[in-house]
Amino acid sequence: MGQELPADVLQHALTSAGVRPGDEVIVPSYGTSEVVQAVRRAGGLPVYVDIDPDTFCIDPAAVDVAVTSRTAAVVPVHQFGHRAEMTRITELAERRGLLLVPHAVQQSSSAETVKRQANAAFLTQRLSDVITPRVAPGTEHTFLQYVVRVPGNGRPDRDAFARTLRSKGVRCQVPVQTPVHRMPPFRRDVWLPETERAADECLSLPVEAGMTRRELQRVASACNALGGLLQPA
Incomplete structure (x- = not known):
């Protein structure tokens, strides 16, 4: 598990990854508003998708359904200390041509x-x-x-x-x-x-x-x- 990125740092990560004004960015709605604020500041349009009921993290299947021709990126938020299903999300991002912008910096267990x-x-x-x-x-x-x-x-x-x-x-x-x-x-x-x-x-x-x-x-x-x-x- 890692340290969550502040909104301004995540905004920079989004723009550095290639998100441009008008691009759709898939995010979960269950959580804080910081991710959505970062997407907006980067000029992106947040697209809300549902969570997995067991992990409370973004549901990869919901991400897949939400992708359109305007979708540029997905932000997989780790929730309450549980990691998002990164293997499936990474595969999906590669298959659908999406940017993958993590919401946390990895840290070792303490x-x-x-x-x-x-x-x-x-x-x-x-x-x-x-x-x-x-x-x-x-x-x-x-x-x-x-x-x-x-x-x-x-x-x-x-x-x-x-x-x-x-x-x-x-x-x-x-x-x-x-x-x-x-x-x-x-x-x-x-x-x-x-x-x-x-x-x-x-x-x-x-x-x-x-x-x-x-x-x-x-x-x-x-x-x-x-x-x-x-x-x-």
Whole structure:
């Protein structure tokens, strides 16, 4: 996993790669607006595509469908510490003649990363009433965020779950409140069902490297205690 590029650096990377004003650039909507800002500053037209529901990263199949004669590039964003499916995206870019502009600078694993991964594994083994993160085979996940799905009826149940956890002293946050394609400055009339579902269901739980096993168990116990309150739709 690597360090995400700031918008101005990504803008330079896009223009250096060959993106010109009016070119379409395929990006995910699930995440921050920095990528879209960089595309716009480079003169490109952002084209939003859906995510893979397991990894929350850009879906290579959706990228393939979105390519037009005006498409110049794709930005595969690594999400929450999970790498995008770079083998398929690289093959697709080569086959369709697209520029591939990474959104991160590669870095080696650190002791902090290893500890986060261990903490994530601990939670995954103990959580019983949320859908825990899935890691694609052969792909690294550094767990910059530990993102679960809360079963139930979408955003109302997820938000109620989060409020209850916070009342018990468990730090948690909604990782993506509003997909970029629904933000007023970047709005587009597109239907991205997996993106919308993730925005309604996902919650980030703490797995920082400095957490103790006792603290992690407290998180798991608080979540599991709510399982009977929220039934799947």
